[in-house]
Amino acid sequence: MARIVHYINQFFAGVGGEDSAGAGPTLVMGPVGPGRRLAELVAPEHEIVATVWCGDDVAAGLVGEIIALASSVQPDLVAAGPAFTSGRYGLACARVVAAAQAAGLGALASMHEDNPGLDEAGAAPVVASGEVARRMAVSLDRLAAGIRRLLAGEALTAEDGRIGKLARLTVMADASAAQRAVDLALVRLGGDREATEIPLPRFDRVTPAPPVEDVSSALVALVTEGGLVPDDNPGALESARATKWLRYSVEGLDGLAAGEWRSVHGGFSTVWANEDPNRILPLDVARLLEAEGAFAGLFGEYFVTTGNGTSVANARRFGIEWAADLRHSGARAAILTST
Amino acid sequence: MTLTRLVHHVRQVALGEQTTFAQGVLTVSVDEARGILADPALAETRLAWVSPGESARIVKVLDAVEPRTKGPGGGGIFPGFVGPATPQGSGETHVLRGAAVVNAGYLPRAQEALVDLSGPAAALSPLGSSHNLVIEFTPAPDAGWDRVDAALRNGALRLAARLAEAALDAEPDEVEVLPSPSATRTDRPRIGAITNLQTQGSFKDVFLYGRSFGPCFPTLLDPGELDDGAVVSGQFGHPALKNPTYMHQNHPVVNELRRRHGLDLDFAGLVICPEPVDQAGKELISAFAAKLCAAAGFDAAVVTKEGGGNADADMALKMDALADLGIESVALYGEMAGIDGTGPSIVVAPERATAMVSTGNYDHRLQLPRVERVLGGAQLALLGVPAGDAYQIPTAVVYCALSPLGWGRVTARAS
Numbered sequence: 001m002a003r004i005v006h007y008i009n010q011f012f013a014g015v016g017g018e019d020s021a022g023a024g025p026t027l028v029m030g031p032v033g034p035g036r037r038l039a040e041l042v043a044p045e046h047e048i049v050a051t052v053w054c055g056d057d058v059a060a061g062l063v064g065e066i067i068a069l070a071s072s073v074q075p076d077l078v079a080a081g082p083a084f085t086s087g088r089y090g091l092a093c094a095r096v097v098a099a100a101q102a103a104g105l106g107a108l109a110s111m112h113e114d115n116p117g118l119d120e121a122g123a124a125p126v127v128a129s130g131e132v133a134r135r136m137a138v139s140l141d142r143l144a145a146g147i148r149r150l151l152a153g154e155a156l157t158a159e160d161g162r163i164g165k166l167a168r169l170t171v172m173a174d175a176s177a178a179q180r181a182v183d184l185a186l187v188r189l190g191g192d193r194e195a196t197e198i199p200l201p202r203f204d205r206v207t208p209a210p211p212v213e214d215v216s217s218a219l220v221a222l223v224t225e226g227g228l229v230p231d232d233n234p235g236a237l238e239s240a241r242a243t244k245w246l247r248y249s250v251e252g253l254d255g256l257a258a259g260e261w262r263s264v265h266g267g268f269s270t271v272w273a274n275e276d277p278n279r280i281l282p283l284d285v286a287r288l289l290e291a292e293g294a295f296a297g298l299f300g301e302y303f304v305t306t307g308n309g310t311s312v313a314n315a316r317r318f319g320i321e322w323a324a325d326l327r328h329s330g331a332r333a334a335i336l337t338s339t
Numbered sequence: 340m341t342l343t344r345l346v347h348h349v350r351q352v353a354l355g356e357q358t359t360f361a362q363g364v365l366t367v368s369v370d371e372a373r374g375i376l377a378d379p380a381l382a383e384t385r386l387a388w389v390s391p392g393e394s395a396r397i398v399k400v401l402d403a404v405e406p407r408t409k410g411p412g413g414g415g416i417f418p419g420f421v422g423p424a425t426p427q428g429s430g431e432t433h434v435l436r437g438a439a440v441v442n443a444g445y446l447p448r449a450q451e452a453l454v455d456l457s458g459p460a461a462a463l464s465p466l467g468s469s470h471n472l473v474i475e476f477t478p479a480p481d482a483g484w485d486r487v488d489a490a491l492r493n494g495a496l497r498l499a500a501r502l503a504e505a506a507l508d509a510e511p512d513e514v515e516v517l518p519s520p521s522a523t524r525t526d527r528p529r530i531g532a533i534t535n536l537q538t539q540g541s542f543k544d545v546f547l548y549g550r551s552f553g554p555c556f557p558t559l560l561d562p563g564e565l566d567d568g569a570v571v572s573g574q575f576g577h578p579a580l581k582n583p584t585y586m587h588q589n590h591p592v593v594n595e596l597r598r599r600h601g602l603d604l605d606f607a608g609l610v611i612c613p614e615p616v617d618q619a620g621k622e623l624i625s626a627f628a629a630k631l632c633a634a635a636g637f638d639a640a641v642v643t644k645e646g647g648g649n650a651d652a653d654m655a656l657k658m659d660a661l662a663d664l665g666i667e668s669v670a671l672y673g674e675m676a677g678i679d680g681t682g683p684s685i686v687v688a689p690e691r692a693t694a695m696v697s698t699g700n701y702d703h704r705l706q707l708p709r710v711e712r713v714l715g716g717a718q719l720a721l722l723g724v725p726a727g728d729a730y731q732i733p734t735a736v737v738y739c740a741l742s743p744l745g746w747g748r749v750t751a752r753a754s
Contacts, residue, residue, distance in 0.1 A: 123679055167680035170700050170734070173749070176591060185641055186530070241701075267647075269541075
């Protein structure tokens with residue numbers, strides 16, 4: 001009998017909704033919430049020995065603790081979800097299975113193909129769930145079937161509902177790219193409409209959020225991808241291919257003084273940015289608007305990364321983390337300056 | 340118009356009293372070379388050869404130039420820099436194949452670029468298998484960086500022409516008669532090339548006949564003009580995705596189209612385009628490039644770029660503009676698929692066209708060994724570590740490793 005730990009969020013654990021979204025990870029013995037049905041589906045061969053749940057706002061940053069709790073009961077496999085299209089929950093599930101796999105455990109997550117957290121699973125397998133929790137029953141059927149297959153030592157394929165990109169690995173081709181390009185042009189002219197080496201990526205279409213109804217009562221945050229950091233770049237933000245974002249306090253500042261801040265962005269000439277850092281992060285005018293009462297207050301920190309050759313997966317993760325962090329901190333609007 | 344390349348293979352290199360080329364041995368007079376490089380913007384230049392197989396690394400690599408000349412004093416080579424800005428691309432051009440003149444050192448906006456002469460990264464760069472005459476430099480105390488940049492560019496081009504001049508009287512190892520694109524339609528498909536060049540101002544610029552290409556419209560170029568150095572790079576961003584002068588001189592897509600001209604295709608022509616920094620400019624340039632291709636009778640175009648995500652937009656717009664005129668296109672993309680290869684490969688995708696060739700994943704990590712000898716600088720700027728140490732870097736840092744012009748064999752495939 002294989003031992004399974006099931007990861008879910010605070011909502012499906014029955015703890016609460018947004019009011020409990022900041023709760024840290026907790027280990028509970030046996031199945032909880034949707035885990036009860038999942039346990040029936042994988043029995044009698046396998047057993048859900050424990051459940052780890054965590055609040056949506058903090059889970060993605062506490063994956064190490066989640067895996068440590070799961071590992072304390074010696075599981076063979078960590079299952080996560082179904083997360084449907086919930087972004088924070090999906091991100092957490094994806095990271096949990098990625099970390100579980102990296103720790104040498106079996107791992108399988110369940111979420112909808114459109115879940116923005118999907119790419120974070122990396123090479124760990126994910127199977128498709130329905131779009132919303134009403135599809136719980138069929139989603140659990142597929143998750144259970146996937147668990148059985150993995151524990152039988154088999155790999156999951158699209159037929160099992162596996163989703164997410166397969167890793168594109170670097171290899172040496174037989175011919176130069178120039179020769180292959182000319183070959184491909186001839187193949188296309190010969191009538192093959194499909195031939196390509198790179199399948200077109202599926203891009204998100206972002207629907208703008210509705211306007212904030214009453215800005216004058218909102219806490220507003222400034223965020224930027226312009227690489228603006230304190231002059232000595234204490235967090236070592238990258239000039240390109242950013243793998244992280246940073247936060248710096250603007251408490252007590254009426255603007256950003258030249259010489260004390262600089263942009264490390266490698267994708268444009270930073271001369272004018274450094275001459276007046278407010279051009280990247282408009283703290284000076286934000287303070288004026290704050291004094292005029294245009295909004296209730298300015299959030300005490302700004303968030304920053306570098307948008308230059310940054311992978312879409314990382315950029316998506318930064319966005320989810322920023323939104324969760326700001327939401328948790330009470331900010332209701334953010335001004336994102338881009339370069 | 341026909342160009343003939345008289346190719347001399349450089350098999351061995353040395354520094355010596357006089358600049359000579361004989362029996363495959365290229366000897367360079369340091370005194371003469373430093374005289375050629377002398378400029379008020381440079382306090383000092385230092386020269387050293389580094390050769391394939393050595394435990395050696397060049398960091399902060401700027402431009403690379405293949406030594407070429409068309410006669411004494413250059414005979415018109417590198418028009419607009421060494422020779423006058425008059426059209427070139429015909430007659431005879433002497434080529435010192437297997438050697439390169441390479442500038443290396445700090446310039447603003449230049450991204451850290453690395454060449455290894457042995458180990459796993461050597462095969463990924465065209466400079467990994469060539470004898471490289473590396474020019475290191477100290478700027479004059481009061482010189483502006485733009486002056487330093489110009490001095491390095493002019494110096495490397497003059498020196499490259501001078502080195503090739505040493506072979507003017509030598510018997511070439513190979514004679515390559517290069518066809519020009521044909522205007523006559525046959526029953527073979529007509530395929531041409533569109534080459535986008537990154538033009539984003541100082542230190543990220545490309546020159547055509549000595550002039551900044553940024554404000555220009557797309558133009559048809561005779562491929563022989565590339566051979567004679569009409570296109571010179573001053574673009575120091577995106578090391579793996581850059582097109583140094585050396586690669587323009589040896590444009591892989593153009594060479595492939597020439598090789599197959601009259602066999603399974605007819606070479607329809609070469610269109611070069613700037614990569615504007617604004618969307619409206621990108622759309623306008625893409626529409627004009629497509630118009631030129633239609634006028635030149637392209638059935639298909641191989642589209643290439645220079646740079647990262649910004650340049651993906653130029654590619655996508657061009658592919659769609661070509662599709663709108665009924666011209667097939669294939670684009671060469673360096674993928675940006677994340678360290679584990681699971682991220683989306685390209686930043687901006689075309690809406691109608693779909694044929695792409697992969698030149699590898701920019702984010703793929705390489706483990707480099709410690710090396711005995713380092714040129715170009717003491718530190719690797721990217722990591723802030725001694726440049727000769729063992730470390731892991733993204734493929735993006737290796738010079739021309741994902742060559743948008745299609746030089747390499749690196750690719751990425753779904754596992």
